[in-house]
Amino acid sequence: MSGRVALAVALAALAMPAPAGAQGDASWRSVSFARQLRDTLPQRIRVQYGAGRVDVRASGEPLLYALQLRYDQTRAAPLHRYDAEQRSALLGLESRGAGLRDSRSGGESGELRLGLPRTVPIDLDLELGGAAATLELGGLMLQSLRLDCGATEATLGFATPNRSRLRDMEINVGVAGLTALHLANANADVIRVRGGAGSVDLDFGGSWTRDLSVSTRLAVGTLTLHVPDEVGVRLELQRVAASFEHAGMIKRDDAWYSANWETAPRKLRIRAETFFGKVEIQRGVR
Amino acid sequence: MLLPATLGAQAAVAVPTAATARDLERLARGEQLAGLPPADSVTAGPRLVAAGTTVRGSIVARGPVDIYGTVEGNAVSLAGDVTVHRGGVVGGDALSVGGRVVADSGRVDGELRTMSSLPALLPPATVAAPPTAAQSTIGAVRLVAGSFGMLLLVAIGVLLFAARNLDEVVGTLERSFGRAFWVGLGGQLLLLPVLVLLVVALALTVIGVLLIPFAIVAYAIAVAGLLTLGFLAVARLVGGAFWQAEGASPRARSLGALAVGVGGFFVLWLVAAAFGWAPLAASVLRAAALAATWAAMTLGLGAAIVSRAGTHRRVASGKRPVELASWQTPTPITGVIAARRPVAAGEGR
Numbered sequence: 001m002s003g004r005v006a007l008a009v010a011l012a013a014l015a016m017p018a019p020a021g022a023q024g025d026a027s028w029r030s031v032s033f034a035r036q037l038r039d040t041l042p043q044r045i046r047v048q049y050g051a052g053r054v055d056v057r058a059s060g061e062p063l064l065y066a067l068q069l070r071y072d073q074t075r076a077a078p079l080h081r082y083d084a085e086q087r088s089a090l091l092g093l094e095s096r097g098a099g100l101r102d103s104r105s106g107g108e109s110g111e112l113r114l115g116l117p118r119t120v121p122i123d124l125d126l127e128l129g130g131a132a133a134t135l136e137l138g139g140l141m142l143q144s145l146r147l148d149c150g151a152t153e154a155t156l157g158f159a160t161p162n163r164s165r166l167r168d169m170e171i172n173v174g175v176a177g178l179t180a181l182h183l184a185n186a187n188a189d190v191i192r193v194r195g196g197a198g199s200v201d202l203d204f205g206g207s208w209t210r211d212l213s214v215s216t217r218l219a220v221g222t223l224t225l226h227v228p229d230e231v232g233v234r235l236e237l238q239r240v241a242a243s244f245e246h247a248g249m250i251k252r253d254d255a256w257y258s259a260n261w262e263t264a265p266r267k268l269r270i271r272a273e274t275f276f277g278k279v280e281i282q283r284g285v286r
Numbered sequence: 287m288l289l290p291a292t293l294g295a296q297a298a299v300a301v302p303t304a305a306t307a308r309d310l311e312r313l314a315r316g317e318q319l320a321g322l323p324p325a326d327s328v329t330a331g332p333r334l335v336a337a338g339t340t341v342r343g344s345i346v347a348r349g350p351v352d353i354y355g356t357v358e359g360n361a362v363s364l365a366g367d368v369t370v371h372r373g374g375v376v377g378g379d380a381l382s383v384g385g386r387v388v389a390d391s392g393r394v395d396g397e398l399r400t401m402s403s404l405p406a407l408l409p410p411a412t413v414a415a416p417p418t419a420a421q422s423t424i425g426a427v428r429l430v431a432g433s434f435g436m437l438l439l440v441a442i443g444v445l446l447f448a449a450r451n452l453d454e455v456v457g458t459l460e461r462s463f464g465r466a467f468w469v470g471l472g473g474q475l476l477l478l479p480v481l482v483l484l485v486v487a488l489a490l491t492v493i494g495v496l497l498i499p500f501a502i503v504a505y506a507i508a509v510a511g512l513l514t515l516g517f518l519a520v521a522r523l524v525g526g527a528f529w530q531a532e533g534a535s536p537r538a539r540s541l542g543a544l545a546v547g548v549g550g551f552f553v554l555w556l557v558a559a560a561f562g563w564a565p566l567a568a569s570v571l572r573a574a575a576l577a578a579t580w581a582a583m584t585l586g587l588g589a590a591i592v593s594r595a596g597t598h599r600r601v602a603s604g605k606r607p608v609e610l611a612s613w614q615t616p617t618p619i620t621g622v623i624a625a626r627r628p629v630a631a632g633e634g635r
Contacts, residue, residue, distance in 0.1 A: 082397075
């Protein structure tokens with residue numbers, strides 16, 4: 001309805017944030033926060049970050065977290081709350097109200113670096129708005145992982161195996177590109193990926209210790225799955241106007257099977273839903 | 287040995303300056319550090335807490351801080367490292383401005399914090415407080431007024447560049463009111479399926495796949511155009527019932543009717559917005575405004591579809607009254623007066 005459109009446009013105009021960089025470079029600040037490890041009981045770590053570069057990885061330091069931030073203090077303030085009773089930390093940046101959609105001002109851009117311990121079981125929750133994220137989570141003891149990406153170009157990797165059984169792994173992608181590498185190292189039972197629009201590239205390389213179930217739902221975009229040759233694949237695919245490149249898989253009943261499905265020592269069960277775009281399976285890892 | 291924080295500071299030269307007080311305020315407010323000592327207790331240079339001693343409260347120094355004993359509060363260096371040595375304990379945070387915090391051997395119960403500079407004194411970053419009722423009302427009224435202004439600008443543009451299309455849609459509304467409504471309703475229901483069908487049809491062809499994004503954008507623009515044209519037509523029809531400027535030019539009459547009609551619809555929204563302070567009343571009024579706007583949109587969309595965005599002249603369907611003598615060949619052809627061709631008024635000029 002045009003009235004609604006007009007209302008929306010007017011709202012957008014009224015809500016337009018003030019031009020960035022008005023305060024100059026002096027408003028940019030680097031800080032770091034860390035907390036010593038007291039024990040190795042499970043912890044919950046939640047990260048909220050609006051826009052900028054993000055780097056999360058394992059750290060060898062005896063610290064529960066080591067957070068480094070570069071940010072514009074006129075637009076945001078650090079988040080570093082720890083609840084000892086709940087054993088949970090909330091880390092990142094919170095807006096001062098002007099919005100964090102554009103973290104660049106005065107020629108600088110925001111950055112978050114987070115180091116996490118290898119010896120503590122962690123439920124990790126990452127909420128990233130518009131960010132370029134490198135998440136190398138190999139070597140941690142993740143028990144659950146939830147990743148929400150808004151307009152993020154994210155690379156999620158497990159270069160070394162996750163040291164705990166990952167009960168649940170959920171990735172929600174808005175309008176973004178996601179590349180996930182060595183997912184077998186995640187040591188996960190179930191992986192769920194939801195995407196709005198963009199490209200999702202899942203590489204199931206790594207060390208296979210158990211069978212894996214993956215469900216994906218992508219509205220518009222390309223879903224590419226890289227699966228090692230020795231892994232058997234079963235794919236249930238629901239698509240509306242999406243093409244499918246099956247890499248030699250055979251359709252039986254309602255699913256596609258790789259030729260080695262019955263004999264493969266490890267099996268990957270995929271349930272994929274996509275509306276517009278492409279689903280592609282490539283044998284061999286990236 | 288148990289020492290109060292201020293007593294420990296007496297060993298060094300105290301610097302009770304305004305600058306120090308300001309720095310402490312920035313730390314307290316910007317870093318939410320509680321229990322900082324007064325400015326005259328800040329150590330001017332290095333600070334050492336010896337093994338076996340306990341400092342009650344926090345310590346702040348302008349030089350490096352070395353802790354072998356216990357600090358029950360925070361340990362802060364404004365210009366140097368904070369080192370918690372083996373056996374050293376900090377009960378609060380260990381914080382260094384422009385330096386490092388080293389606590390490999392000691393214990394820090396709070397956070398280890400470093401920063402490139404002291405925080406600026408800014409209002410705390412909190413989730414914005416919910417607007418008051420008055421602010422909400424003013425905001426809603428501004429929004430409605432802004433939307434009204436924008437739609438009025440669009441209306442003027444339509445009058446300038448597509449007046450005939452608007453006339454035709456208005457005419458269709460006058461002649462086929464009921465049909466326009468049902469067509470509009472059907473059109474709304476079919477908007478999404480038609481888009482999906484279009485995309486699927488394009489996806490089935492190799493080259494068409496590339497056109498899908500453009501097709502979606504074009505479709506959205508076309509729908510928005512039809513809705514706008516239709517709504518303006520309804521607004522003009524309604525406005526025309528109240529605004530009958532006898533003697534004015536057709537364009538002025540049309541503009542006046544449009545302004546009155548659009549204003550009429552926006553008055554509904556304005557009243558709803560003005561009752562923003564009373565949520566229940568505002569909801570009811572907003573629902574009424576929404577219903578009226580939706581009805582207008584539906585009618586307008588239907589009329590725009592029936593008249594093919596106002597390009598389907600009535601003469602084509604034979605329903606427009608024809609002025610039979612409006613055109614005649616002035617010159618006899620082969621001695622016989624040419625046949626009269628029925629043409630609608632205004633055409634062929």
